[in-house]
Amino acid sequence: xxxxxxxQNVSFAYHRGQPVLKDIxxxxxxxxxxxIVGPNGAxxxxxxxxxxxxxxxxxxxxxxxxxxxxxxGATELARKIAVVRQGFVPAFGFSVAETVLMARTVYxxxxxxxSKIDRQCVAEALEMTTTTEFAxxxxxxxxxxxxxxxxxxxxxxxxxPILLMDEPTTFLxxxxxxxxxxxxxxxxxxxxxxIIAITQDVNLAAQYCDEAILxxxxxxxxVSTKGNxxxxxxxxxxxxxxxxxxAAAHIEETFGVSGFSGRxxxxxxxxxxxRMAKDAIRAADR
Amino acid sequence: MVQQLLSPRILLVxxxxxxxxxxxxxxxxxxxxxxxxSLKTALAGVHEGSSTNPDYxxxxxxxxxxxxxxxxxxxxxxxxxxxxxxxLRNPLADPYILGISSGAGLGATLAIIxxxxxxxxxxxxxxxxxxxxxxxxxxxxxxxxRITGKFHVTGLLLAGVVVNAFFSAIIMFLISVAKGxxxxxxxxxxxxxxxxxxxxxxxxxxxxVAAGVVSLYFLxxxxxxxxxxxxxxxxxxxxxxxxxxxxxxxxxxxxxxAVSLSGLVGFVGLVVPHAVRLVLGPDHRxxxxxxxxxxxxxxxxxxxxxxxxxxxxxxxxxxxxxxxGGPFFLILLIRYNRKVSWLR
Numbered sequence: 001x002x003x004x005x006x007x008q009n010v011s012f013a014y015h016r017g018q019p020v021l022k023d024i025x026x027x028x029x030x031x032x033x034x035x036i037v038g039p040n041g042a043x044x045x046x047x048x049x050x051x052x053x054x055x056x057x058x059x060x061x062x063x064x065x066x067x068x069x070x071x072x073g074a075t076e077l078a079r080k081i082a083v084v085r086q087g088f089v090p091a092f093g094f095s096v097a098e099t100v101l102m103a104r105t106v107y108x109x110x111x112x113x114x115s116k117i118d119r120q121c122v123a124e125a126l127e128m129t130t131t132t133e134f135a136x137x138x139x140x141x142x143x144x145x146x147x148x149x150x151x152x153x154x155x156x157x158x159x160x161p162i163l164l165m166d167e168p169t170t171f172l173x174x175x176x177x178x179x180x181x182x183x184x185x186x187x188x189x190x191x192x193x194x195i196i197a198i199t200q201d202v203n204l205a206a207q208y209c210d211e212a213i214l215x216x217x218x219x220x221x222x223v224s225t226k227g228n229x230x231x232x233x234x235x236x237x238x239x240x241x242x243x244x245x246x247a248a249a250h251i252e253e254t255f256g257v258s259g260f261s262g263r264x265x266x267x268x269x270x271x272x273x274x275r276m277a278k279d280a281i282r283a284a285d286r
Numbered sequence: 287m288v289q290q291l292l293s294p295r296i297l298l299v300x301x302x303x304x305x306x307x308x309x310x311x312x313x314x315x316x317x318x319x320x321x322x323x324s325l326k327t328a329l330a331g332v333h334e335g336s337s338t339n340p341d342y343x344x345x346x347x348x349x350x351x352x353x354x355x356x357x358x359x360x361x362x363x364x365x366x367x368x369x370x371x372x373x374l375r376n377p378l379a380d381p382y383i384l385g386i387s388s389g390a391g392l393g394a395t396l397a398i399i400x401x402x403x404x405x406x407x408x409x410x411x412x413x414x415x416x417x418x419x420x421x422x423x424x425x426x427x428x429x430x431x432r433i434t435g436k437f438h439v440t441g442l443l444l445a446g447v448v449v450n451a452f453f454s455a456i457i458m459f460l461i462s463v464a465k466g467x468x469x470x471x472x473x474x475x476x477x478x479x480x481x482x483x484x485x486x487x488x489x490x491x492x493x494x495v496a497a498g499v500v501s502l503y504f505l506x507x508x509x510x511x512x513x514x515x516x517x518x519x520x521x522x523x524x525x526x527x528x529x530x531x532x533x534x535x536x537x538x539x540x541x542x543x544a545v546s547l548s549g550l551v552g553f554v555g556l557v558v559p560h561a562v563r564l565v566l567g568p569d570h571r572x573x574x575x576x577x578x579x580x581x582x583x584x585x586x587x588x589x590x591x592x593x594x595x596x597x598x599x600x601x602x603x604x605x606x607x608x609x610x611g612g613p614f615f616l617i618l619l620i621r622y623n624r625k626v627s628w629l630r
Contacts (some may be wrong), residue, residue: 052521078523090514091375092568097291102511106523112507112571113294158522 002030002192003065003080003161005051010060012046019218020046024060026213026239030161033188033195035205035242038215039255043236044198047215048164051196052083064162075106082155083164087148087171089140096142096150097135100125103158125156128191129183145176152183156191163187165197169204177201181208202246203269212242216254243268292569300572304579311583312357315590316349320597323349352480354488355547356589356603357582359480360554362495362544364581366537367555368574369502372513373533374439380556381541384446388453389423390416390545394475395460398468412475413546420542423449428534478551478604480589491547498540499578505533506570513570553607554581557615564622584611 005028013019020043028034036044049055051062053069061068064080072080082103094102103125104118114122126132129149134142139150148168155163168184169177181204188195199205205212215237238245238254248261248270259272273280317325321344328341366381374383393415402411427445434441461472483491502509508529511519520526544551558581559573566572585603588610592601 054517054520074520074525075523078521081521083518083521085515085518088515091377092372092513092563094510094514094568098510098567098569099514101291102514102519103522105507105511105519108507111294112504114291119291 001159001161003194004028004030005162005194005196006061006063006066007047007051008061008063010050010057010062012043012050012055012057014046021050021057021215022218022236024237026237028194028196028211030065030194031188031192032210033185033208034197035209035212035246036196036198036215037200037202037205037212037246038237039217041217041219042215043217044215045166048083048166048196048198052081052164053077054083078106078158078160080160081162081164082158082160083166084151084155084168085166087144087151089147093138093140095136095138096131096153097122097126099139099150100131100154100157103154121157121159125153128156128187129153143176145172145179148172148176148180149183152180152187156187161192162194162196165195167198167200169199169201177204184208202251203267206242206246206268209242211240212245213237213239214245214250214254246270292572297572297575300566301575301579304576304583308357308579308583308586312353312586315586316345316353318590318594319344319349320594348482351482351485351488352589352593353586354492355480355483356585358488358491358495359544359548359551360558360581360583360585361499361578362540362581363551363555363585364558364577365495365499365502365574366541366544367581368559368570368577369505369509369533369537370555371559372509372570373530373537374443375513375516376439376443377560378556379443381537381544382450382550382552382555384442384538385423385427385449385453386420386538386541386545387550388450388457389426390420390542391457391476391550392423392453392460393417393419394549395457395464395472398471398475399460399464401468416475416549417542417546420545421538423453424534424538424542474602475549477602478549478607479602480548480592483547487547491543494543495540498536498543499574501536502533503571503574505529505536506574509533509570510568513568548603550604551585551607552604553611554585557611558584561615561618564618 007027008025010021010024011019012021024047036047038044046055050057053062053072056070061070063069069077069080100122101114101118104114104121107118108114123132126135129152131146131149131153134146134150139147142150152168163184165184168180172180184195184197185208187193197209218236238250246268248259251270252258255272257272257274259270261268261270263269313325317323321340323341323344325345327339328345330339330342363381367379370379370381370383371377373379394412397411397415400411427442427449430445430449431442434445457476461469464472508519508524511522511524512526512529516526516530541555559577562573562577562580566576585607588606589603591610592603592606595601595606
């Protein structure tokens with residue numbers, strides 16, 4: 001079960017305001033892992049919501065396996081795409097198992113109960129995300145990292161070829177950040193899922209993702225550190241293999257920061273350096 | 287691992303058990319009262335039916351209708367409370383939060399002060415005005431809420447609060463110009479007041495409320511996901527807006543029925559769903575039927591206390607629900623929160 005996503009000439013603005021996305025086109029092949037990276041306000045969440053069909057583009061089309069997703073109803077769409085939004089604690093004390101089971105609601109029988117298959121899906125999703133041991137605990141009693149794994153389990157239980165993630169590692173400590181990416185990579189490889197994830201972590205994105213798209217806000221002119229190339233000036237985004245797109249020069253011009261960068265073995269890294277950082281002050285003194 | 291999840295068999299066993307307890311409670315409460323009556327003597331009257339049997343008369347024509355009325359109203363308010371707490375994703379919500387109480391109150395006050403004397407299908411103008419006021423206000427609040435946006439619960443809540451405040455002010459104005467007798471009737475209505483009703487009215491009310499609770503049960507799986515997060519529910523393929531609208535209409539309807547039968551009985555719709563949730567968890571497939579039964583039980587007991595405790599006078603039942611319900615709920619809250627923290 002795999003599916004590809006095509007975004008063609010998509011433009012979007014909220015309520016006749018400033019456009020947020022302009023003429024975006026890219027494709028994610030089935031079973032690939034794409035990172036969406038960019039500054040706050042660049043339209044990353046908007047792009048995810050467009051792909052999830054929570055929003056409709058003003059122009060352009062978004063297709064799943066070549067079929068325009070706008071022609072589908074909510075139920076059909078839910079068989080193709082699962083979304084993990086930024087984690088939160090709900091108003092009522094649902095347990096982990098109850099939370100994951102919600103993903104199966106549309107498959108319930110006439111009396112409002114899940115089938116054996118639904119329970120199987122839930123059990124597998126809990127197993128895969130190693131959350132089985134918390135199954136009966138209330139969601140509120142889990143740590144941020146554990147909770148994020150539960151939300152991923154819920155998306156897995158929905159049993160869709162495509163997973164969309166909105167900043168899956170926000171508020172997580174280093175170990176859990178790596179843990180979430182390891183889990184996503186395992187899902188991609190073992191379950192052949194197509195994954196599209198918004199992230200602020202350029203280093204983890206470069207390590208784990210196949211492709212990356214670097215978005216910049218339309219409202220803000222490009223901050224150039226090393227002279228613009230004409231292409232980047234016209235276009236709101238850059239897409240390609242993660243390592244190339246997330247090269248230090250591109251990050252610096254898109255985010256308007258400078259910093260250290262380098263490569264250790266196969267992995268590249270970028271560390272931003274602010275004006276008041278110890279090392280920056282020392283350099284200025286010299 | 288998934289054994290902790292609710293199964294249809296467990297649900298059925300619990301619902302039947304709760305229903306049996308409800309019937310026993312209703313019977314015991316029907317036997318309690320200022321006149322001592324014995325069930326044995328009363329039942330003898332059914333078979334013989336020859337001369338007048340006061341025990342039979344009291345039980346069947348006074349006590350039983352009133353106990354049934356309390357059960358209907360309690361079940362309706364608790365079910366509507368569950369649904370509105372889920373829809374608004376707010377544990378503080380109750381059936382009256384979206385202006386229904388003040389709308390019904392305004393209708394009832396107008397009818398009492400207007401001093402109408404006609405009846406419609408055996409219902410007094412007070413009940414009919416209250417029903418119309420309730421439905422009209424809910425429609426108004428929902429309309430205002432829609433303007434502020436689809437998932438914007440805050441807009442809906444604010445509209446409810448403002449409409450409530452506005453109509454309450456009008457009620458206060460009407461009360462301040464009302465005469466003594468009308469004043470007493472209005473105050474009793476606003477505090478929730480049970481009276482003996484015809485069996486026909488009871489059957490219609492019971493039918494409406496039962497239909498409402500059953501429809502809400504079939505929305506319960508979707509309400510689970512919506513009470514968690516409507517946006518997530520939508521990406522899981524649930525028709526969120528349709529479910530929200532249906533659940534809202536049904537809860538407004540059963541609340542309006544309850545209010546037109548008994549006035550504004552407070553506390554049941556807020557506290558019963560919470561108490562049941564604390565003990566059995568938030569799964570609406572269970573929360574909804576069990577809350578309805580417990581709501582019925584709670585109001586039957588509260589109404590019995592209301593008519594017994596200061597006999598031969600009677601208290602408005604709303605006074606009793608708050609006085610018994612408040613401490614009972616606090617005890618439950620403290621006990622179960624401690625239990626949860628032990629588990630952690």
